[in-house]
Amino acid sequence: MDGTVRAWVDGWVVSRGAAPPVVEPWGFTIDMGLAHHVTRHVLSATNEEVEEDAVRKVADAVTGSGTWLKVFADAATISPWLGEGWEIDPAPGRLMTRRLGPQETPASVPDDYRLRTWSRGGVTRVMVAAPDGSLAARGQVAPTGATAVVDQIETSPAHRRRGLGTLVMRTLTHAAREQGAETGVLACTPDGRALYASLGWTVTAPLTSAKFTGRP
Template identity: 75%
Template sequence: MDKIVRAWVDGWVLSRGAAPPVVEPWGYTVDVGQAEHVTRHVFGATNDEVEEAAVRKVAEGVTGTGVWLKVFAEPSTVGAWLGEGWWIDPEPGYLMSVPLAGPSEGAGTEGAAPDGYRLRTWSRGGVTRVMVAAPDGSWAARGQIAPTGETAVVDQIETAERHRRRGLGRLVMGTLARAAVARGAETGVLAGTPEGRALYESLGWRVEAALTSARFTGARTDSDHQG
Protein backbone atom coordinates (compact mmCIF):
# COMPACT_ATOMS: atom_id res chain seq x y z
CA MET A 1 0.00 0.00 0.00
CA ASP A 2 1.04 3.59 -0.57
CA LYS A 3 3.17 4.93 2.31
CA ILE A 4 1.73 8.43 2.02
CA VAL A 5 -1.80 7.05 2.31
CA ARG A 6 -0.84 5.19 5.49
CA ALA A 7 0.80 8.33 6.86
CA TRP A 8 -2.35 10.33 6.13
CA VAL A 9 -4.59 7.72 7.78
CA ASP A 10 -2.44 7.58 10.93
CA GLY A 11 -2.23 11.36 11.24
CA TRP A 12 -5.92 11.92 10.49
CA VAL A 13 -6.91 9.40 13.16
CA LEU A 14 -4.74 11.19 15.72
CA SER A 15 -5.96 14.62 14.65
CA ARG A 16 -9.66 13.71 14.83
CA GLY A 17 -9.55 11.34 17.80
CA ALA A 18 -10.88 8.45 15.70
CA ALA A 19 -10.37 4.76 16.39
CA PRO A 20 -7.07 3.12 15.37
CA PRO A 21 -7.20 2.02 11.71
CA VAL A 22 -7.93 -1.61 10.93
CA VAL A 23 -5.76 -2.90 8.09
CA GLU A 24 -7.75 -4.51 5.27
CA PRO A 25 -6.52 -6.32 2.13
CA TRP A 26 -7.46 -3.22 0.12
CA GLY A 27 -6.68 -0.47 2.63
CA TYR A 28 -7.95 0.67 6.03
CA THR A 29 -11.19 0.89 7.98
CA VAL A 30 -11.51 3.69 10.52
CA ASP A 31 -14.38 4.08 12.97
CA VAL A 32 -15.16 7.76 13.49
CA GLY A 33 -18.31 7.53 15.58
CA GLN A 34 -20.39 10.43 14.24
CA ALA A 35 -23.97 10.22 13.00
CA GLU A 36 -23.06 11.40 9.48
CA HIS A 37 -19.59 9.87 9.56
CA VAL A 38 -19.83 6.55 11.31
CA THR A 39 -16.98 4.74 9.56
CA ARG A 40 -14.65 5.43 6.64
CA HIS A 41 -13.02 2.96 4.28
CA VAL A 42 -9.76 4.34 2.89
CA PHE A 43 -8.23 2.57 -0.09
CA GLY A 44 -4.49 2.11 0.13
CA ALA A 45 -3.65 2.45 -3.57
CA THR A 46 -3.35 5.66 -5.59
CA ASN A 47 -3.86 6.73 -9.19
CA ASP A 48 -3.54 3.87 -11.69
CA GLU A 49 -3.01 1.35 -8.88
CA VAL A 50 -6.59 1.77 -7.62
CA GLU A 51 -8.53 -1.41 -8.45
CA GLU A 52 -12.09 -1.06 -9.68
CA ALA A 53 -13.00 -4.53 -8.42
CA ALA A 54 -11.88 -3.70 -4.88
CA VAL A 55 -13.83 -0.45 -4.79
CA ARG A 56 -16.96 -2.11 -6.14
CA LYS A 57 -16.73 -4.96 -3.63
CA VAL A 58 -16.33 -2.68 -0.62
CA ALA A 59 -19.08 -0.32 -1.82
CA GLU A 60 -21.51 -3.19 -2.37
CA GLY A 61 -20.88 -4.41 1.17
CA VAL A 62 -21.95 -1.10 2.74
CA THR A 63 -25.55 -1.12 3.99
CA GLY A 64 -25.58 1.54 6.71
CA THR A 65 -25.91 5.27 6.11
CA GLY A 66 -23.08 7.56 7.13
CA VAL A 67 -20.31 5.27 5.88
CA TRP A 68 -17.68 6.98 3.71
CA LEU A 69 -15.29 5.81 1.03
CA LYS A 70 -12.01 7.60 0.39
CA VAL A 71 -10.54 6.61 -2.98
CA PHE A 72 -7.40 8.17 -4.45
CA ALA A 73 -8.68 8.57 -8.00
CA GLU A 74 -10.81 11.09 -9.92
CA PRO A 75 -14.54 11.34 -9.01
CA SER A 76 -15.45 10.88 -12.67
CA THR A 77 -13.75 7.49 -12.55
CA VAL A 78 -14.85 6.31 -9.12
CA GLY A 79 -18.46 7.44 -9.60
CA ALA A 80 -18.99 4.87 -12.34
CA TRP A 81 -17.97 2.11 -9.93
CA LEU A 82 -20.52 2.90 -7.22
CA GLY A 83 -24.13 1.78 -7.17
CA GLU A 84 -27.28 3.54 -6.03
CA GLY A 85 -27.36 5.24 -2.67
CA TRP A 86 -23.92 6.85 -2.90
CA TRP A 87 -23.43 10.62 -2.77
CA ILE A 88 -20.17 11.65 -4.40
CA ASP A 89 -18.51 14.98 -3.73
CA PRO A 90 -18.36 16.52 -7.21
CA GLU A 91 -15.15 18.37 -6.37
CA PRO A 92 -12.02 16.23 -6.13
CA GLY A 93 -9.79 16.45 -3.12
CA TYR A 94 -6.03 16.14 -3.36
CA LEU A 95 -3.55 14.04 -1.42
CA MET A 96 -0.49 16.29 -1.09
CA SER A 97 2.95 16.19 0.52
CA VAL A 98 5.93 18.46 1.19
CA PRO A 99 9.38 18.14 2.77
CA LEU A 100 9.33 19.73 6.23
CA ALA A 101 12.98 20.81 6.14
CA GLY A 102 12.08 24.30 7.29
CA PRO A 103 10.36 27.48 6.15
CA SER A 104 12.89 28.03 3.38
CA GLU A 105 11.78 24.78 1.78
CA GLY A 106 8.23 25.95 1.30
CA ALA A 107 6.53 24.38 4.30
CA GLY A 108 5.61 27.86 5.49
CA THR A 109 7.03 31.27 6.20
CA GLU A 110 8.28 32.91 9.35
CA GLY A 111 6.40 35.95 10.57
CA ALA A 112 4.09 37.37 13.16
CA ALA A 113 0.37 37.90 12.84
CA PRO A 114 -0.72 41.04 10.98
CA ASP A 115 -1.30 44.16 13.07
CA GLY A 116 -4.26 43.71 15.38
CA TYR A 117 -4.49 39.92 14.91
CA ARG A 118 -3.59 37.49 17.67
CA LEU A 119 -1.87 34.12 17.12
CA ARG A 120 -2.30 31.33 19.67
CA THR A 121 -0.65 27.89 19.53
CA TRP A 122 -1.14 24.95 21.86
CA SER A 123 -0.61 21.18 21.91
CA ARG A 124 -2.67 18.46 23.51
CA GLY A 125 -2.82 14.72 22.96
CA GLY A 126 -0.07 14.85 20.36
CA VAL A 127 -1.89 17.41 18.18
CA THR A 128 -0.72 21.02 17.79
CA ARG A 129 -3.42 23.58 17.06
CA VAL A 130 -3.15 27.15 15.82
CA MET A 131 -5.80 29.84 16.08
CA VAL A 132 -5.74 33.39 14.74
CA ALA A 133 -8.16 35.87 16.31
CA ALA A 134 -9.24 39.01 14.45
CA PRO A 135 -8.77 42.50 15.90
CA ASP A 136 -12.33 42.43 17.25
CA GLY A 137 -11.70 39.07 18.91
CA SER A 138 -13.65 36.97 16.43
CA TRP A 139 -12.29 33.86 14.71
CA ALA A 140 -10.11 34.53 11.68
CA ALA A 141 -8.16 31.35 10.89
CA ARG A 142 -7.20 27.99 12.30
CA GLY A 143 -5.46 24.69 11.62
CA GLN A 144 -3.88 21.69 13.32
CA ILE A 145 -1.13 19.17 12.74
CA ALA A 146 -0.63 15.62 13.99
CA PRO A 147 2.95 14.26 13.87
CA THR A 148 3.26 10.46 13.85
CA GLY A 149 7.01 9.96 13.63
CA GLU A 150 8.68 11.07 10.41
CA THR A 151 5.42 12.35 8.93
CA ALA A 152 2.87 14.89 10.13
CA VAL A 153 -0.67 15.42 8.85
CA VAL A 154 -1.99 18.95 8.42
CA ASP A 155 -5.71 19.10 9.05
CA GLN A 156 -8.70 21.46 9.19
CA ILE A 157 -7.04 24.52 7.69
CA GLU A 158 -9.64 27.28 7.52
CA THR A 159 -9.69 31.05 7.06
CA ALA A 160 -12.82 33.12 7.57
CA GLU A 161 -13.94 34.60 4.26
CA ARG A 162 -13.66 38.23 5.36
CA HIS A 163 -10.09 37.67 6.56
CA ARG A 164 -8.71 36.02 3.43
CA ARG A 165 -5.83 37.34 1.31
CA ARG A 166 -4.06 38.72 4.37
CA GLY A 167 -1.46 35.96 4.73
CA LEU A 168 -3.24 34.16 7.56
CA GLY A 169 -3.22 30.80 5.75
CA ARG A 170 0.53 31.04 5.20
CA LEU A 171 0.99 32.06 8.84
CA VAL A 172 -0.99 29.06 10.10
CA MET A 173 0.79 26.63 7.78
CA GLY A 174 4.23 27.93 8.70
CA THR A 175 3.50 27.79 12.42
CA LEU A 176 2.23 24.21 12.16
CA ALA A 177 5.21 23.12 10.04
CA ARG A 178 7.72 24.45 12.56
CA ALA A 179 5.89 22.70 15.39
CA ALA A 180 6.04 19.39 13.52
CA VAL A 181 9.73 19.78 12.67
CA ALA A 182 10.44 20.43 16.36
CA ARG A 183 8.91 17.03 17.08
CA GLY A 184 11.03 15.23 14.47
CA ALA A 185 8.71 15.18 11.46
CA GLU A 186 10.36 15.34 8.04
CA THR A 187 7.40 15.14 5.65
CA GLY A 188 4.04 16.87 5.71
CA VAL A 189 0.89 15.22 4.33
CA LEU A 190 -2.61 16.57 3.85
CA ALA A 191 -5.86 16.07 1.97
CA GLY A 192 -6.71 19.40 0.42
CA THR A 193 -9.68 20.93 -1.38
CA PRO A 194 -9.57 22.64 -4.78
CA GLU A 195 -9.86 25.96 -2.92
CA GLY A 196 -6.87 25.22 -0.69
CA ARG A 197 -4.70 23.67 -3.39
CA ALA A 198 -3.38 27.02 -4.66
CA LEU A 199 -2.18 28.01 -1.18
CA TYR A 200 -0.51 24.69 -0.56
CA GLU A 201 1.23 24.62 -3.94
CA SER A 202 2.51 28.17 -3.36
CA LEU A 203 4.17 26.78 -0.22
CA GLY A 204 5.87 23.92 -2.07
CA TRP A 205 3.31 21.15 -1.60
CA ARG A 206 2.81 18.74 -4.50
CA VAL A 207 -0.19 16.66 -5.50
CA GLU A 208 0.31 12.91 -5.08
CA ALA A 209 -3.18 11.83 -6.16
CA ALA A 210 -6.76 12.98 -6.62
CA LEU A 211 -9.13 12.06 -3.79
CA THR A 212 -12.75 11.04 -4.21
CA SER A 213 -15.04 11.22 -1.18
CA ALA A 214 -18.30 9.27 -1.27
CA ARG A 215 -20.94 8.83 1.45
CA PHE A 216 -23.61 6.14 1.58
CA THR A 217 -27.02 7.74 2.04
CA GLY A 218 -29.14 4.61 1.69
CA ALA A 219 -30.78 2.64 -1.11
CA ARG A 220 -32.73 4.85 -3.49
CA THR A 221 -36.48 4.46 -3.78
CA ASP A 222 -38.82 5.19 -6.69
CA SER A 223 -39.57 8.63 -5.22
CA ASP A 224 -35.87 9.46 -5.32
CA HIS A 225 -35.93 9.13 -9.09
CA GLN A 226 -38.83 11.56 -9.52
CA GLY A 227 -38.16 15.20 -10.32
Protein backbone atom coordinates (compact mmCIF):
# COMPACT_ATOMS: atom_id res chain seq x y z
CA MET A 1 0.00 0.00 0.00
CA ASP A 2 1.40 3.38 -1.01
CA GLY A 3 1.82 5.62 2.04
CA THR A 4 1.19 8.75 -0.01
CA VAL A 5 -2.18 7.42 -1.15
CA ARG A 6 -3.16 6.60 2.43
CA ALA A 7 -2.11 10.09 3.54
CA TRP A 8 -4.19 11.65 0.77
CA VAL A 9 -7.23 9.55 1.65
CA ASP A 10 -6.98 10.35 5.36
CA GLY A 11 -6.70 14.09 4.75
CA TRP A 12 -9.29 14.18 1.97
CA VAL A 13 -12.06 12.66 4.10
CA VAL A 14 -11.40 15.28 6.79
CA SER A 15 -11.34 18.08 4.23
CA ARG A 16 -14.61 17.00 2.61
CA GLY A 17 -16.42 15.77 5.71
CA ALA A 18 -16.74 12.27 4.26
CA ALA A 19 -17.21 9.04 6.16
CA PRO A 20 -14.07 7.38 7.56
CA PRO A 21 -12.42 5.26 4.84
CA VAL A 22 -13.07 1.53 4.84
CA VAL A 23 -9.87 -0.40 4.16
CA GLU A 24 -10.24 -2.93 1.33
CA PRO A 25 -7.76 -5.53 0.01
CA TRP A 26 -7.16 -3.25 -2.99
CA GLY A 27 -7.47 0.17 -1.33
CA PHE A 28 -10.25 2.21 0.27
CA THR A 29 -14.00 2.80 0.03
CA ILE A 30 -15.23 6.24 1.06
CA ASP A 31 -18.91 7.16 1.42
CA MET A 32 -19.83 10.73 0.52
CA GLY A 33 -23.62 10.56 0.55
CA LEU A 34 -24.19 13.01 -2.31
CA ALA A 35 -26.43 12.31 -5.30
CA HIS A 36 -23.63 12.95 -7.80
CA HIS A 37 -20.95 11.44 -5.57
CA VAL A 38 -22.40 8.66 -3.44
CA THR A 39 -19.25 6.61 -2.91
CA ARG A 40 -15.69 6.57 -4.17
CA HIS A 41 -13.26 3.69 -4.45
CA VAL A 42 -9.55 4.55 -4.30
CA LEU A 43 -6.98 1.98 -5.34
CA SER A 44 -3.86 2.16 -3.18
CA ALA A 45 -1.38 1.02 -5.85
CA THR A 46 0.43 3.59 -8.01
CA ASN A 47 2.08 3.67 -11.42
CA GLU A 48 3.36 0.25 -12.58
CA GLU A 49 2.01 -1.45 -9.45
CA VAL A 50 -1.61 -0.90 -10.54
CA GLU A 51 -2.99 -4.31 -11.54
CA GLU A 52 -5.59 -4.88 -14.24
CA ASP A 53 -7.35 -7.59 -12.23
CA ALA A 54 -7.83 -5.28 -9.26
CA VAL A 55 -9.26 -2.46 -11.39
CA ARG A 56 -11.62 -4.81 -13.22
CA LYS A 57 -12.77 -6.41 -9.97
CA VAL A 58 -13.66 -3.09 -8.37
CA ALA A 59 -15.25 -1.61 -11.50
CA ASP A 60 -17.33 -4.70 -12.30
CA ALA A 61 -18.76 -4.82 -8.78
CA VAL A 62 -20.27 -1.32 -9.05
CA THR A 63 -23.97 -1.29 -9.90
CA GLY A 64 -25.24 2.10 -8.71
CA SER A 65 -24.72 5.41 -10.48
CA GLY A 66 -22.83 8.14 -8.70
CA THR A 67 -19.88 5.96 -7.72
CA TRP A 68 -16.39 7.24 -8.51
CA LEU A 69 -13.21 5.26 -9.08
CA LYS A 70 -9.77 6.79 -8.46
CA VAL A 71 -6.78 4.98 -9.96
CA PHE A 72 -3.20 6.25 -9.85
CA ALA A 73 -2.28 5.36 -13.44
CA ASP A 74 -2.74 6.92 -16.89
CA ALA A 75 -6.24 6.98 -18.39
CA ALA A 76 -4.97 5.27 -21.55
CA THR A 77 -3.99 2.30 -19.41
CA ILE A 78 -7.12 2.22 -17.27
CA SER A 79 -9.78 2.83 -19.94
CA PRO A 80 -9.74 -0.65 -21.53
CA TRP A 81 -10.18 -2.21 -18.09
CA LEU A 82 -13.48 -0.45 -17.37
CA GLY A 83 -16.75 -1.89 -18.57
CA GLU A 84 -19.95 -0.25 -19.78
CA GLY A 85 -21.29 2.69 -17.84
CA TRP A 86 -17.95 4.21 -16.82
CA GLU A 87 -17.00 7.72 -17.95
CA ILE A 88 -13.42 8.88 -17.51
CA ASP A 89 -12.78 12.51 -16.58
CA PRO A 90 -10.95 13.96 -19.62
CA ALA A 91 -8.77 16.19 -17.41
CA PRO A 92 -5.76 14.10 -16.34
CA GLY A 93 -5.08 14.46 -12.64
CA ARG A 94 -1.81 14.15 -10.73
CA LEU A 95 -0.91 13.17 -7.18
CA MET A 96 1.72 15.62 -5.90
CA THR A 97 3.77 15.94 -2.72
CA ARG A 98 6.13 18.43 -1.09
CA ARG A 99 8.19 18.56 2.06
CA LEU A 100 7.07 21.35 4.37
CA GLY A 101 9.94 23.15 6.05
CA PRO A 102 10.22 25.80 8.73
CA GLN A 103 10.51 28.40 5.97
CA GLU A 104 6.78 28.13 5.20
CA THR A 105 5.77 31.80 5.33
CA PRO A 106 2.64 33.45 3.94
CA ALA A 107 2.93 35.69 0.89
CA SER A 108 1.92 39.35 1.00
CA VAL A 109 -1.67 40.30 0.23
CA PRO A 110 -2.13 42.50 -2.88
CA ASP A 111 -3.46 45.98 -2.31
CA ASP A 112 -7.24 46.23 -1.83
CA TYR A 113 -7.64 42.45 -1.44
CA ARG A 114 -8.66 40.93 1.88
CA LEU A 115 -7.34 37.65 3.31
CA ARG A 116 -9.32 35.65 5.87
CA THR A 117 -8.17 32.41 7.51
CA TRP A 118 -10.10 30.22 9.94
CA SER A 119 -10.06 26.64 11.25
CA ARG A 120 -12.94 24.37 12.14
CA GLY A 121 -13.35 20.61 12.35
CA GLY A 122 -9.70 19.93 11.64
CA VAL A 123 -9.73 21.98 8.42
CA THR A 124 -8.06 25.35 7.88
CA ARG A 125 -9.69 27.47 5.19
CA VAL A 126 -8.41 30.52 3.35
CA MET A 127 -10.53 33.08 1.50
CA VAL A 128 -9.30 36.03 -0.53
CA ALA A 129 -11.94 38.68 -1.18
CA ALA A 130 -11.66 41.01 -4.17
CA PRO A 131 -11.81 44.81 -3.78
CA ASP A 132 -15.53 44.70 -4.57
CA GLY A 133 -16.13 41.98 -1.97
CA SER A 134 -16.56 39.08 -4.39
CA LEU A 135 -14.62 35.81 -4.09
CA ALA A 136 -11.19 36.06 -5.67
CA ALA A 137 -9.53 32.87 -4.42
CA ARG A 138 -9.94 30.14 -1.85
CA GLY A 139 -8.52 26.84 -0.58
CA GLN A 140 -8.30 24.57 2.43
CA VAL A 141 -5.91 22.16 4.13
CA ALA A 142 -6.49 19.19 6.42
CA PRO A 143 -3.49 18.21 8.57
CA THR A 144 -3.59 14.63 9.87
CA GLY A 145 -0.40 14.29 11.88
CA ALA A 146 2.80 14.33 9.87
CA THR A 147 0.97 14.94 6.58
CA ALA A 148 -1.52 17.54 5.38
CA VAL A 149 -3.81 17.44 2.35
CA VAL A 150 -4.26 20.66 0.41
CA ASP A 151 -7.67 20.73 -1.26
CA GLN A 152 -10.11 22.76 -3.37
CA ILE A 153 -7.74 25.48 -4.49
CA GLU A 154 -9.59 27.93 -6.71
CA THR A 155 -8.92 31.34 -8.22
CA SER A 156 -11.74 33.19 -9.97
CA PRO A 157 -10.99 33.79 -13.67
CA ALA A 158 -11.10 37.59 -13.32
CA HIS A 159 -8.40 37.51 -10.64
CA ARG A 160 -5.86 35.10 -12.06
CA ARG A 161 -2.19 35.96 -12.66
CA ARG A 162 -2.10 38.25 -9.66
CA GLY A 163 -0.33 35.91 -7.25
CA LEU A 164 -3.49 34.90 -5.41
CA GLY A 165 -2.95 31.18 -5.95
CA THR A 166 0.52 31.50 -4.44
CA LEU A 167 -0.91 33.52 -1.57
CA VAL A 168 -3.49 30.83 -0.79
CA MET A 169 -0.99 27.97 -1.06
CA ARG A 170 1.64 29.62 1.14
CA THR A 171 -0.94 30.54 3.73
CA LEU A 172 -2.22 26.97 3.84
CA THR A 173 1.20 25.32 4.01
CA HIS A 174 2.24 27.75 6.73
CA ALA A 175 -0.86 26.78 8.74
CA ALA A 176 -0.18 23.08 8.18
CA ARG A 177 3.43 23.40 9.30
CA GLU A 178 2.34 25.21 12.46
CA GLN A 179 0.09 22.22 13.22
CA GLY A 180 2.98 19.78 12.93
CA ALA A 181 2.70 18.58 9.33
CA GLU A 182 5.97 17.78 7.60
CA THR A 183 4.70 16.68 4.17
CA GLY A 184 2.00 18.11 1.95
CA VAL A 185 -0.13 15.99 -0.40
CA LEU A 186 -2.62 17.07 -3.05
CA ALA A 187 -4.44 15.83 -6.12
CA CYS A 188 -4.54 18.37 -8.93
CA THR A 189 -6.02 19.05 -12.34
CA PRO A 190 -3.99 20.35 -15.31
CA ASP A 191 -5.07 23.93 -14.46
CA GLY A 192 -3.31 23.89 -11.11
CA ARG A 193 -0.27 21.78 -11.86
CA ALA A 194 1.92 24.67 -13.07
CA LEU A 195 1.22 26.67 -9.90
CA TYR A 196 2.07 23.78 -7.62
CA ALA A 197 5.21 22.90 -9.57
CA SER A 198 6.40 26.50 -9.27
CA LEU A 199 6.07 26.18 -5.49
CA GLY A 200 8.16 23.02 -5.31
CA TRP A 201 5.52 20.31 -5.51
CA THR A 202 6.49 17.17 -7.45
CA VAL A 203 4.38 14.53 -9.19
CA THR A 204 4.18 11.15 -7.49
CA ALA A 205 1.71 9.47 -9.84
CA PRO A 206 -0.91 10.18 -12.51
CA LEU A 207 -4.52 10.13 -11.33
CA THR A 208 -7.42 8.85 -13.42
CA SER A 209 -10.96 9.60 -12.23
CA ALA A 210 -13.92 7.64 -13.58
CA LYS A 211 -17.61 7.97 -12.75
CA PHE A 212 -20.19 5.20 -13.06
CA THR A 213 -23.37 6.44 -14.72
CA GLY A 214 -25.18 3.10 -15.05
CA ARG A 215 -25.24 0.27 -17.56
CA PRO A 216 -27.74 0.19 -20.45
